[in-house]
Amino acid sequence: MNSVDLTADLQTLLTGQNVHFNLPVPHLVEKILKRQEGVLTSSGAIQATTGTYTGRSPKDKFIVEEDSTKEKIDWGAVNQPISKDVFEKLYTKVVNYLKERDELYVFNGFAGADVKYQLPITVVNEFAWHNLFARQLFIRPEGQQTKMSEQPFTILSAPNFKADPLLDGTRSETFIIISFEKRTILIGGTEYAGEMKKSIFSIMNYLLPQQNVLSMHCSANIGEEGGTALFFGLSGTGKTTLSADANRKLIGDDEHGWSNTGIFNIEGGCYAKCIHLSEEKEPQIYRAIRFGSVLENVVIDRETGEPDYSDTFYTENTRAAYPIDAIENIVKPSIAAHPQTIVFLTADAFGVLPPISKLTKEQAMYHFLSGYTSKLAGTERGITTPEATFSTCFGSPFLPLPANVYAEMLGKKIDEHSVSVFLVNTGWTGGGYGVGERISLAHTRAMVRAAIEGDLDNTEMRTDRIFGLHSPIHVPGVPDQVLEPAKTWVDEKAYQEKTIQLANEFKINFKKFSNTETIEKFGGPLV
The missing domain is CATH 2.170.8.10 (Phosphoenolpyruvate Carboxykinase, domain 2)
Known part of the structure; x- marks a missing residue:
């Protein structure tokens, strides 16, 4: 099968009598209710459930091994290769399956608020509620012509199509397969809508760095006087919550690009x-x-x-x-100047990291590459309690290129724009998971506000003797005891043991990175 056949198959699919293009929100809601895909809530929102899979399926995600990309992709457990033959056969099955549906829903939009780096996308959905999801999450044309000069990336989403691993070459009934050459994403066997969002993010994480733009798993906002702040962190660490600040304008809650002119949101929703x-x-x-x-x-x-x-x-x-734009205080369009402050968010399940630390450049690079946090329950299949984990660049599940590509770009930008970097623990205090408690959101907000507004630039700091982190002794609105983890534990010996245990896990994880001796020496744990 060649590329012409694939394109022809898609064109035939999209000219079917069962296809609805770019339905407005009220019409999609009407379809959802009529088809009993969801129910209307008291606020007018649609509620839908996703069946068996209530989180991403990372072990069922693949990238097609193609001549133009195979030397660039960081192949491994995250970016699993699959053959072109497997992809093309499954593509034909999915297209034929979608042709037989009574109705299909198509959304034409974009990823990337900066027009210079905008990617056209076409989302084809079996479910009306998935199409509503896509319409709200991606960038809507808003009067622009939906016919695009550049070939769009197409998502073919068929949740009720179940793969047969023996026949189709997949790991299970579920599959998320990206073909960069065919500019296509196949999704089947899962009703979890987040797979569409994260697939497009993976695409942008491949394309943008090759245009000298750093793609980032972060939220962003801006103050009244123009100071931009970035918040890095995995799902559940507080990116969305902390960036939605009534006193600051939201740029975006999850995915951004950092070009030579500034920051732009990759998405159109939250x-x-x-x-x-x-x-x-x-x-x-x-x-x-x-x-x-x-x-x-x-x-x-x-x-x-x-x-x-x-x-x-x-x-x-x-x-x-x-x-x-459902958020009251936003930047339109979702573009801003270079950031002055970066916040790395981690939900420390050990309960030993300080609630906030100001990082040197080497520490910033160390913790960016480490990407320590805890996977929170439900964000992936099989995760039922928080698990300590290291996710490179706070987003390794979505990074097709080697980690050093993103890390080196970030390091250069920190230098170029004199950015202040902070590590904020939104996880546990007074003990690890099951013993301690989550750090107060009110206290975290106060610490983040102080960091962004420059209140911590010249304040007195204490240095942690295990991690070498520099933490403020006083932060307005936060009890001093909260700022020193050891004082929140009942058993000081247990605290020291857990701190050393976590430091050793950092060291073991960092061994996978090459040519990072300076970063490790000046940015990592002291013991």
């Missing part, structure tokens, strides 16, 4: 975790969930339509998808 969501703690996110939004796996009272954000019946990985 995909917020909403476990234990409340109007009091996270007012901007809470109020953004209204008509047109999608609540994924949130328990709903069938009589009142009220969501119960504390109920984990389906999963702890409950989500809300909404367009970015």
Whole structure:
């Protein structure tokens, strides 16, 4: 099979009588309700469930091994290769399956708010609610012509199509397969809508660095006087929550590019975790969930339509998808100047890292490459309790290129723009998971605010004797005891043992990086 055949198959699919193009939100909501794909909640949002898979399926994600890309991809457990033959046969099956559906839904949009680096995308969905999700998460044309001069990347999403591993060459019934040469993403066997979002992010993480743009798994906001801040961290560490600040304008909540002219959002919406969501703690996110939004796996009272954000019946990985302009205080378009502050967020399951530390450049590079955090329950299949993990660049599941490509770009930009970098622990204090408790969101907000506003630039610091981290002794609005982890533990000996254990895990993990001796010497643990 050649590329002409694939293109012809797609064109035939999209000219079918069953295809609906770019339906507006009210029409999609009507379709969802009529097809019983979801229910209307009290706020007007759609609630849908995703069946067996309530998180990503990283072990079922593949990249097609092709001549133009095989020497560039960092192949391994994250970027698993699959043959062109397997891809093309499965492509034909998926297209034929979609042709037979009674209705299909197509969204034409973009990834990348900066027009210079914008990627056209076409999303073909079996489910109307998935198409609503895509419409809210990606950048909408908003009056622009949807016919694009550049060939778009196409997502073919067929949740009810189950692969046969013996016949189709997959690991299970589920598959997420990216072909860079065919500019196509195949998704099947999973109803979890987040696979579409993260697949496009993976695409941008491959394309942007080759255009001298650093792609980043981070949120971003900007102050009234123009100071841009970036928040790096894996799912559940607080990117969305901390960047949605009523006193600062939101640029984006999860994915950004950093070009020679500044920051731009890759998406047009937000995909917020909403476990234990409340109007009091996270007012901007809470109020953004209204008509047109999608609540994924949130328990709903069938009589009142009220969501119960504390109920984990389906999963702890409950989500809300909404367009970015549902947030009251945003930057439009989602573009800003170079950042002045970078915050690395980590949910430390050991409970030993300081709540906030100011990093030297070497420490910044060490912790960026390490990407330490805890996988929180529900974000991936099989994760039921927090697990300590290292995710390179705070986003290794979505990085097709070698880690040093992203790390070297970040290091250069920190130097070029004199950026202050902080490590913020949003995880446990007073003990590890199961013993201690999560650090107060109010305290974390106060620490982040102090870092961004420059209050910690000249404050007195203490140096941790194990990690060498420099932590402030005083932060406005935070009890001094909270700032010193050892004082929050009942058993000081247990604290020291856990600290050394975590330091050793950092060292073991860092051995996989080559040519980083200087970074390790001046940025890593002292023992």
